[in-house]
Amino acid sequence: MRATIMHAPGDVRVEERDKPTIQQPTDAIIKLVAACVCGSDLWPYRGADSLNKPAAMGHEYVGIVEEVGTDVRNVQAGQFVVGSFFASDNTCEICRSGYQSGCVHREGVGGAQAEYMRVPLADGTLVTTPEMPDADKIPSLLAASDVLGTGWFGAKAAEAGPGKTVAVVGDGAVGLLAILAAKQMGAERIIAMSRHAARQALAREFGATDIVEERGDDGVAKIKELTNGLGAHSVIEAVGTQESMMQAIRATRAGGHVGYVGVSHDVELPGLEMFFSHVHLHGGPAPVRDYLPELIDLILRGEINPGKVFDLELPLDEAAEGYKAMDERRAIKVLLRP
Amino acid sequence: MRATIMHAPGDVRVEERDKPTIQQPTDAIIKLVAACVCGSDLWPYRGADSLNKPAAMGHEYVGIVEEVGTDVRNVQAGQFVVGSFFASDNTCEICRSGYQSGCVHREGVGGAQAEYMRVPLADGTLVTTPEMPDADKIPSLLAASDVLGTGWFGAKAAEAGPGKTVAVVGDGAVGLLAILAAKQMGAERIIAMSRHAARQALAREFGATDIVEERGDDGVAKIKELTNGLGAHSVIEAVGTQESMMQAIRATRAGGHVGYVGVSHDVELPGLEMFFSHVHLHGGPAPVRDYLPELIDLILRGEINPGKVFDLELPLDEAAEGYKAMDERRAIKVLLRP
Numbered sequence: 001m002r003a004t005i006m007h008a009p010g011d012v013r014v015e016e017r018d019k020p021t022i023q024q025p026t027d028a029i030i031k032l033v034a035a036c037v038c039g040s041d042l043w044p045y046r047g048a049d050s051l052n053k054p055a056a057m058g059h060e061y062v063g064i065v066e067e068v069g070t071d072v073r074n075v076q077a078g079q080f081v082v083g084s085f086f087a088s089d090n091t092c093e094i095c096r097s098g099y100q101s102g103c104v105h106r107e108g109v110g111g112a113q114a115e116y117m118r119v120p121l122a123d124g125t126l127v128t129t130p131e132m133p134d135a136d137k138i139p140s141l142l143a144a145s146d147v148l149g150t151g152w153f154g155a156k157a158a159e160a161g162p163g164k165t166v167a168v169v170g171d172g173a174v175g176l177l178a179i180l181a182a183k184q185m186g187a188e189r190i191i192a193m194s195r196h197a198a199r200q201a202l203a204r205e206f207g208a209t210d211i212v213e214e215r216g217d218d219g220v221a222k223i224k225e226l227t228n229g230l231g232a233h234s235v236i237e238a239v240g241t242q243e244s245m246m247q248a249i250r251a252t253r254a255g256g257h258v259g260y261v262g263v264s265h266d267v268e269l270p271g272l273e274m275f276f277s278h279v280h281l282h283g284g285p286a287p288v289r290d291y292l293p294e295l296i297d298l299i300l301r302g303e304i305n306p307g308k309v310f311d312l313e314l315p316l317d318e319a320a321e322g323y324k325a326m327d328e329r330r331a332i333k334v335l336l337r338p
Numbered sequence: 339m340r341a342t343i344m345h346a347p348g349d350v351r352v353e354e355r356d357k358p359t360i361q362q363p364t365d366a367i368i369k370l371v372a373a374c375v376c377g378s379d380l381w382p383y384r385g386a387d388s389l390n391k392p393a394a395m396g397h398e399y400v401g402i403v404e405e406v407g408t409d410v411r412n413v414q415a416g417q418f419v420v421g422s423f424f425a426s427d428n429t430c431e432i433c434r435s436g437y438q439s440g441c442v443h444r445e446g447v448g449g450a451q452a453e454y455m456r457v458p459l460a461d462g463t464l465v466t467t468p469e470m471p472d473a474d475k476i477p478s479l480l481a482a483s484d485v486l487g488t489g490w491f492g493a494k495a496a497e498a499g500p501g502k503t504v505a506v507v508g509d510g511a512v513g514l515l516a517i518l519a520a521k522q523m524g525a526e527r528i529i530a531m532s533r534h535a536a537r538q539a540l541a542r543e544f545g546a547t548d549i550v551e552e553r554g555d556d557g558v559a560k561i562k563e564l565t566n567g568l569g570a571h572s573v574i575e576a577v578g579t580q581e582s583m584m585q586a587i588r589a590t591r592a593g594g595h596v597g598y599v600g601v602s603h604d605v606e607l608p609g610l611e612m613f614f615s616h617v618h619l620h621g622g623p624a625p626v627r628d629y630l631p632e633l634i635d636l637i638l639r640g641e642i643n644p645g646k647v648f649d650l651e652l653p654l655d656e657a658a659e660g661y662k663a664m665d666e667r668r669a670i671k672v673l674l675r676p
Contacts, residue, residue: 093568094592102592102616104567229442230431245609254432254440254622260613267609271583271602278440278622284592284613 002338004057004113004319009047012057012320020111020118025071028122030063030081034142035112036310037322037334039172040263045323048265057319058113058336059085060146062138065126066116074123080133081126082141082296083119084149084288085109090124100124100289113319115338127292129300137299139307139335143177144295147333148306149288150261151177151238152295155185157259157282158234162186167212167223169248170238171199173309173333174261176206178236180306183207184298187234191226193219193247199332202308216243223251231256237283238262245269254278261286310335340676342395342451342657347385350395350658358449358456363409366460368401368419372480373450374648375660375672377510378601383661386603395657396451396674397423398484400476403464404454412461418471419464420479420634421457422487422626423447428462438462438627451657453676465630467638475637477645477673481515482633485671486644487626488599489515489576490633493523495597495620496572500524505550505561507586508576509537511647511671512599514544516574518644521545522636525572529564531557531585537670540646554581561589569594575621576600583607592616599624648673 003017020029035058043049065079075081088095088103095103107120119125133141140148151174160166160182168175168182171194182190183206192203195213203211212222224231231253237244240262248258249269260283274281298304312331314322322334341355358367373396381387403417413419426433426441433441445458457463471479478486489512498504498520506513506520509532520528521544530541533551541549550560562569569591575582578600586596587607598621612619636642650669652660660672 093566097593099593099616228431240609242609255435255437264609264613267612269607269609269612271578271580271605271607274605274607274619275598275602275622278437279620281612281619282617284616 491624
């Protein structure tokens with residue numbers, strides 16, 4: 001089968017690989033219907049994350065179950081499934097508390113930018129749709145697998161809700177979908193921090209009421225100006241750098257909430273400033289599995305259309321161009337069709 | 339009048355100073371009934387905080403109102419009052435959200451280790467008792483002014499409550515009173531981290547069910563051992579060092595809550611570890627004012643006896659000995675009588 005392999009920073013190739021097989025009785029093999037390139041895939045692509053050996057890429061996926069291990073009960077061959085980027089048993093105490101991405105048996109899921117992939121702990125990880133979804137729902141269901149679920153967690157961690165002013169740092173797919181999530185959760189005012197016209201337009205479509213183009217201290221000053229000098233109630237951080245984290249923390253009012261979902265890179269939070277900021281800080285890898293049933297339902301009922309973040313669609317064989325387009329910010333997010 | 343002045347690290351003297359006067363129409367002057375030495379007073383005493391000029395010490399106080407400014411409405415001369423270490427208007431949006439220590443008009447309060455002190459924003463800052471309290475309630479009411487309120491905030495920030503396992507890092511007065519607070523909030527199990535026999539005994543009296551003597555990685559391992567490998571639901575950090583913060587974060591389960599109330603000194607939180615820890619982090623200077631009515635009521639009804647943290651009582655003139663006893667950990671907390 002064909003699979004996307006990263007050999008080195010900037011070097012992504014689609015190559016022939018063995019089709020994955022069941023390794024544990026709790027595994028499933030799925031035939032991918034669609035996959036995509038993640039903002040986090042750009043870290044190794046840009047050399048910001050190290051790469052010790054060639055890596056099979058992709059952790060966002062929708063597909064049709066091809067085969068299941070002997071212990072799998074909840075999914076069967078032929079069903080359409082959406083999964084998340086951490087496999088989880090969905091039964092342990094941590095899973096039951098809503099933190100499946102912290103499952104005591106969690107495993108990373110990889111190799112989704114391919115024709116087939118193996119998903120561990122299939123019963124806990126995969127969620128089936130009631131029937132085979134229409135083609136126009138595929139991008140949105142794929143978004144649910146990571147970027148929507150991650151934006152959703154950011155909004156939840158930031159306690160977005162009725163009466164709240166929410167600011168979003170980062171205008172990638174996760175930031176944009178955090179806007180959609182905050183809107184769904186009833187936020188009163190949603191401020192998108194973006195200086196990119198196409199992303200600003202999508203932000204507004206998803207529910208942003210204000211756009212702030214300034215960054216860093218200027219961006220913080222602008223948020224304060226818009227919030228009576230106090231800062232936002234809720235700020236969602238969807239980048240993962242020192243600058244974006246400090247921008248998020250400083251833009252939040254005393255007693256407010258920062259939800260951070262950008263994977264922190266070389267971030268050090270200054271203790272004394274944190275202490276006197278009085279913010280709540282919560283984030284990490286999103287427990288997407290917890291939200292999938294609700295998100296799938298919202299998508300199938302046509303209530304939300306998160307698939308709009310995919311502004312470039314390519315055949316799997318052109319994955320390298322997909323990485324390039326995202327790296328150069330020509331595309332917000334790239335959908336790959338095996 | 340006599341007042342406690344710190345001239346340099348280790349150099350505390352009780353000296354003659356002018357009696358404070360009303361400076362703003364919102365001020366009150368109170369005659370101190372009792373004051374005390376705070377763990378945070380030890381930072382400059384030990385040279386860990388810099389001291390640019392001699393400082394009038396003390397920010398925990400109970401007393402009798404001597405005089406009020408022309409705009410003060412809620413308190414009057416002759417009333418017994420408890421205050422908190424930040425003056426707040428108690429009317430701004432931040433105060434109304436329960437973060438009086440982040441009040442937009444907040445001011446530090448100082449000079450309580452003296453015969454008289456000036457309290458700014460008296461209407462928002464001071465809480466009166468229904469009548470003159472009995473002498474045996476004075477230590478507990480004084481504790482409410484800071485250490486109890488701070489421990490209470492730590493327990494609240496850590497979301498201590500029914501069904502929760504709570505661990506407390508730090509066995510100073512704040513840590514011990516965080517145990518009392520967690521118990522009041524209904525925590526199921528409370529683990530005190532202490533290696534000091536007298537403090538362990540008080541911890542048990544306040545509600546601790548387990549004692550862990552190990553620190554750092556060993557302390558974390560012990561907490562995990564006691565919690566089925568998962569970590570505590572709630573951890574209260576009441577020290578403020580890099581080691582104690584990391585101990586608190588690492589002892590917390592995924593999705594759990596760290597409440598930190600030790601003033602962070604030279605603390606840098608590693609972003610990537612925080613991200614994957616999945617903990618909630620909240621803390622800062624406690625909004626004691628928010629809790630005072632409830633705490634005063636619990637004390638006057640005899641439900642709690644936080645004054646037990648005072649294991650040494652001295653006349654104000656011997657304040658220097660009070661600092662020394664706390665610095666050498668001979669005393670948990672020292673009460674000073676003007």
